Amino acid sequence: MPNVVIDFLEGRTIEQKREMAKRVTDAIVETLNCKPEAVQIIMHEVSKDQIANGGVLRCDKD
Amino acid sequence: MPNVVIDFLEGRTIEQKREMAKRVTDAIVETLNCKPEAVQIIMHEVSKDQIANGGVLRCDKD
Amino acid sequence: MPNVVIDFLEGRTIEQKREMAKRVTDAIVETLNCKPEAVQIIMHEVSKDQIANGGVLRCDKD
Amino acid sequence: MPNVVIDFLEGRTIEQKREMAKRVTDAIVETLNCKPEAVQIIMHEVSKDQIANGGVLRCDKD
Amino acid sequence: MPNVVIDFLEGRTIEQKREMAKRVTDAIVETLNCKPEAVQIIMHEVSKDQIANGGVLRCDKD
Amino acid sequence: MPNVVIDFLEGRTIEQKREMAKRVTDAIVETLNCKPEAVQIIMHEVSKDQIANGGVLRCDKD
Numbered sequence: 001m002p003n004v005v006i007d008f009l010e011g012r013t014i015e016q017k018r019e020m021a022k023r024v025t026d027a028i029v030e031t032l033n034c035k036p037e038a039v040q041i042i043m044h045e046v047s048k049d050q051i052a053n054g055g056v057l058r059c060d061k062d
Numbered sequence: 063m064p065n066v067v068i069d070f071l072e073g074r075t076i077e078q079k080r081e082m083a084k085r086v087t088d089a090i091v092e093t094l095n096c097k098p099e100a101v102q103i104i105m106h107e108v109s110k111d112q113i114a115n116g117g118v119l120r121c122d123k124d
Numbered sequence: 125m126p127n128v129v130i131d132f133l134e135g136r137t138i139e140q141k142r143e144m145a146k147r148v149t150d151a152i153v154e155t156l157n158c159k160p161e162a163v164q165i166i167m168h169e170v171s172k173d174q175i176a177n178g179g180v181l182r183c184d185k186d
Numbered sequence: 187m188p189n190v191v192i193d194f195l196e197g198r199t200i201e202q203k204r205e206m207a208k209r210v211t212d213a214i215v216e217t218l219n220c221k222p223e224a225v226q227i228i229m230h231e232v233s234k235d236q237i238a239n240g241g242v243l244r245c246d247k248d
Numbered sequence: 249m250p251n252v253v254i255d256f257l258e259g260r261t262i263e264q265k266r267e268m269a270k271r272v273t274d275a276i277v278e279t280l281n282c283k284p285e286a287v288q289i290i291m292h293e294v295s296k297d298q299i300a301n302g303g304v305l306r307c308d309k310d
Numbered sequence: 311m312p313n314v315v316i317d318f319l320e321g322r323t324i325e326q327k328r329e330m331a332k333r334v335t336d337a338i339v340e341t342l343n344c345k346p347e348a349v350q351i352i353m354h355e356v357s358k359d360q361i362a363n364g365g366v367l368r369c370d371k372d
Binding site (some may be wrong): 069072106108111112113114115117118119121122 | 200204208210230
């Protein structure tokens, strides 16, 4: 705790995920004033037919 | 916001997901009085060995 | 299952929540082809300083 | 309800998941004083590049 | 990780929550073969008008 | 999408939450290469008797 669950579109590289985990952890540590090892990040990578905004699937918007 | 996360058993067609996203968004817009584009739906499709009710895996109930 | 978690801004009436639960359940039953009693809806009502879009708290946008 | 979402590292056997579902359900039934069939467990199995602690991906710690 | 999010009806005592956390952690440690300190449990206590099964709010079923 | 749900201990100031939302959004935009307005952050603020690590409630560790 803090526990962070991030849902985002699949297709990012492991390097992007590595960098995102580092930067998000730093942001939380420096603003919520907690230790880095307290911050856990869980990533759910979803596909375009598993996301909808405004009632329309993402895959139908491209 | 509103943000909707729906966990359901894998195996539905994209047409079912398309229709579900539309109908759930309409239901939320018309009852919670918000704009369609404000509603986000994220779908987690899980398998029968990842769901348990009453302590029994779904795959053990079929 | 299907399990639905909806995060939305606090302040809706119980009547709105009652109607939303009914309409969302019907939408899921009729599109994902499952029984009404299988559908569970969990509501998280959050305040304007607990939501951010585009890096800005909702309470700072009003 | 109670609804349990467990995120854990992929790679466990179905036997482990079967046993975990049973034991967690029993633990909740006996402590929160509810019926077994009321307890739902949803499992999200994630990979080592989808988890980070202390800003470091799990796959970079091995 | 494993990360456990449990949504349940408000009104349980702190003693019940204490006992549940201990028993659920033991169940996960002994079945998923991980260390106790790796297991995190987050509890969301919701009210009867925030839960619906079969399209009906829990508060309307009592 | 990306959608971020952060559970953390209650008690932070609105200024901390404002700054955290800004910094986390920037971190995600710059690493996952998406637009700021696409990033949604939902905060769940929990109390010490709603969190457990290693089977022990946080309120029992202080």
